[in-house]
Amino acid sequence: MEQIVIGSDHAGFAMKEFLKAELDRLGITHRDVGVYSDERSDYPLYAAKVARAISVGEFERGIVICGTGIGASITANRFRKIRAALCVTEEMARLSRLHNNANVLVLGGRITPFDKALKILNIWLNTGFEGGRHATRTHMIEELTA
Numbered sequence: 001m002e003q004i005v006i007g008s009d010h011a012g013f014a015m016k017e018f019l020k021a022e023l024d025r026l027g028i029t030h031r032d033v034g035v036y037s038d039e040r041s042d043y044p045l046y047a048a049k050v051a052r053a054i055s056v057g058e059f060e061r062g063i064v065i066c067g068t069g070i071g072a073s074i075t076a077n078r079f080r081k082i083r084a085a086l087c088v089t090e091e092m093a094r095l096s097r098l099h100n101n102a103n104v105l106v107l108g109g110r111i112t113p114f115d116k117a118l119k120i121l122n123i124w125l126n127t128g129f130e131g132g133r134h135a136t137r138t139h140m141i142e143e144l145t146a
Contacts, residue, residue: 005061055079082104
């Protein structure tokens with residue numbers, strides 16, 4: 001059974017707790033790497049915890065939430081083997097998995113309504129990677145270095 005690593009800053013804390021309840025309902029085990037309250041915090045710390053856990057092979061997929069999702073996306077994508085996708089629509093969630101094999105779902109806790117986040121999460125969890133020409137492209141991305 002798949003396990004998910006999940007983290008947020010203070011702006012994503014409420015959404016993180018909401019999505020953890022959905023993961024529980026679906027029977028998906030998860031590890032919460034913080035934050036554990038809505039006290040001010042810094043998103044790079046928690047996005048990095050999620051990305052690092054996937055980058056080293058401890059988890060296959062993760063979820064990160066900050067205020068807009070932008071900072072968490074930028075942070076997570078600094079790590080090798082990470083394909084973090086900020087999804088604000090269900091179609092973006094579907095295509096992030098189908099075409100990009102996104103292994104980190106990023107959400108904006110202040111910009112995405114909880115009901116929309118729930119739909120996005122379920123599509124992201126249940127969409128597989130198409131492979132083919134998309135596998136060639138994800139491999140090309142993996143080979144890039146600065």
